[in-house]
Amino acid sequence: MSASLLEKPIEYLKGVGPNRGTLLRNELGIDTCKDLLYHFPNRYVDRTRFHNISELPKVQADVQLIGKITDIRLINQSKGKRLIANFQDATGEIELIWFRGHQWIQKQLQLNIDYIAFGKLTWYGSRCSIAHPELEEQTEDSTKKSAIFQPVYPSTEKLVNRSITNRTMRQIMQHLFLEMQLGVRETLSKNIRTAHDLIGATDALRLIHFPNNLNELEKAQKRLRFEELFFIQLQLLQKKLEHRKQFKGHLFVKVGDLFNTFYNDHMPFSLTKAQKRVIKEIRSDFGSGAQMNRLLQGDVGSGKTIVAFLSALIAFDNQMQTTIVAPTEILAQQHFHTLSEVAQPLGITIKLLTGSTKAAERKVIHSQLQSGELQLLVGTHAVLEPSVLFKNLGFAIIDEQHRFGVAQRAKLWKKNHIPPHILVMTATPIPRTLAMTLYGDLESSVIDELPPGRKPITTAQRTDRNRLAVNQFIKTEVAKGRQVYIVYPLIEESEKMDYKDLMDGFESISRDFPKPNYQISIVHGRMKSEDKAMEMQRFASGKTQIMVATTVIEVGVNIPNASVMIIESAERFGLSQLHQLRGRIGRGADKSYCILMTGNKLSNEAKTRINAMIQSQDGFKLAEIDLKLRGPGDLMGTQQSGILQMRIANLSRDAQVIQQVRTVATQLLADDPILVKEHNKPIADTIRILQSGKGIWKYIS
Ligand code: ADP
Ligand code: MG
Secondary structure, eight states, X not given: OHHHHHHSBGGGSTTTHHHHHHHHHHHHOOOBHHHHHTOOOSEEEETTOOBOGGGOOSSSOXXXXXXEEEEXXXXXXXXXXXXXXXXXXXXXXXXXXXXXXXXXXXXXXXXXXXEEEEEEEEEETTEEXXXXXXXXXXXXXXXXXXXXXXXXXXXOHHHHHTTOOHHHHHHHHHHHHHHOTTOOOOOSOHHHHHHTTOOOHHHHHHHHHSOSSHHHHHHXXXXXXXXXXXXXXXXXXXXXXXXXXXXXXXXXXXXXXHHHHIIIIIOSSOOOHHHHHHHHHHHHHHTSSBOOEEEEEEOTTSOHHHXXXXXXXXXXXXXXXXXXXXXXHHHHHHHHHHHHHHHGGGTOOEEEEXXXXXXXXXXXXXXXXXXXXXXXXXXXXXXXXXXXOOSSEEXXXXXXXXXXXXXXXXXXXXXXXXXXXXXXXXXXXXXXXXXXXXXXXXXXXXXXXXXXXXXXXXXXXXXXXXXXXXXXXXXXXXXXXXXXXXXOOOOGGGHHHHHHHHHHHHHHHHHXXXXXXXXXXXXXXXXXXXXXXXXXXXXXXXXXXXXXXOGGGOSSOOOTTEEEEEETTGGGSOHHHHHHHHTTSSOSSSOEXXXXXXXXXXXXXXXHHXXXXXXOOOHHHHHHHHHHHHHHHHHHOGGGGGGGOOSSOOTTTXXXXXXXXXXHHHHHHHHOTTOOSGGGHHHHHHHHHHHTTXXXXXXXX
16 A cells, blocks of 8 residues: 555645645645655754743744733735734733734634744844744643644745645645555665664654654654665766776776876976876776776866876877867966977977867868877867867866766767776865765865965955055055956856946056056956957966956966956855965965955855955865855756755765765675675665666656
């Protein structure tokens, strides 16, 4: 009975019916009884406590009172009618208010009997009220019944308006548990449950909806978080194992002349320990016979480019081609310049392919790629196009992965009959837990050390009142020969306004820093890419001292003499983005400064971001804070957030659990790679359901 009940459309459940069913489906995506079962409360209120009206907390809070209604009146207001009741206990009086359903409620309410009232307090100065309280006549029975941990379900305004209140949800849920006598199928093995002290699946589901106390709630949460995260990790690890079995990789047998010559004779500096370690990791992948799929994380300026280049040399030593793909034209150009310099003494052929490459040049590139004459192709998305064919692509590097989707990564695979080794580089440090989840099927390398001699950047917050002093500071630094970035926010939703701000800003900067003493560049997304490149070049070569720009300079731009960055309306940027921007300075020998210009009044969240920037320069630490502030979905952009929409686990809070389940899953697969052992049957069955797409975890890819 129970298994089939869970598959049934939600309408079938007692207390639901067609109208409510449609509402639940449209508003909450609850389609079947199973979906309902997994519609977890998002918080719980402690209804074991009662308040005296004279001692109510002076904040918005859920409170529970016992008292009598002494007066009821309907009041006409400009915004419509409202029903108000005076509610009194021995210590004081407050108002209960209804904005809807007046007739029905007025009929129900009785004067001078004892009620239990429950709801959220709202304060207006020294007066307070509760809107749409839950009211119940106080009897011995009702007092006892209310004395529990009560679930509060995520809901929508429409549901509440159509009188599917939280109480209704609780009742529907109670029906579900009454009818679901057999419980649900266990998904974890006995071994794992015992080893990690996890309660059974059915108990966990019952207690997540109806805990009697905090202890029961915590047990349920522990079990369900473990389960959710475990199956994500297990699937990722399975994918990784499968991948290794399935895809042969190019075997790079030698570390030959090019690598050795460059390493011994042409290295511009000595590598950091972290860089050496990563190169070793990549070399070992190259020699493994399997296709490499590796994520390289390293904070801005940690020196990922040289690691990519040295790795590419191994590919050339084995007669294979390499491509490096960047998300923006500016970045691709810059890679092209940097890499051309190091490639030249070795006689390596290198070309740049972007959206603005002329047809004639494009033709040359295509033919040289196919003949094998061209060894290293640097470019943007243009490289991914199907018309771009290689003779023998062995290695593909993607810079700034978070700008590329998985589908784009896959396009590179198809560029050779044996897929090339893939190195994905990112300077946006991803908190470990997030990396383990998003890129759990990739190997991972981290450069956790900056090249020696970097000076810390001084970061400060200023407002418009300090404008003159800030300008004076810019003049002093420019007089010392330094260069300055002034960055404006530009977001899609307010693009028009933002461009206006940028242009107004540019005008006033031009006034404050007049020619011929000061030369100013401007770069933004609406410019033609040749013009952008020319302006960047003018700034890079020192012809201009001030660069006014939008976030197009965020990614990867490297101009060591630029040591001052002013970020306008800094409160409008996300933390990771601020960190990325700041990474453009502090690259040379000079002391660098980052000034965050903000409004006077900031939200708490904005304050946290600004203070974090002032206090820390550690990208991983800032990423953790960002994850807490924004949640994983926002952090990574919607495109990748499907897997991050978790039911009960939370990537930032449950870091330890993720680590734990990853270990458990790894051990499980080491012992039973294709899950055939009898005691692992519940797990194998669950995986099968998940992968048939029928599971409750439909969102896992
Ligand atoms: P990112 O990791 O942000 O891509 P880059 O590869 O652009 O960083 O390197 C930043 C700067 O540091 C470059 O100018 C590069 O030449 C320099 N660099 C890289 N590694 C070292 C090192 N080991 N010692 C000194 N300078 C280095
Ligand atoms: Mg870089």
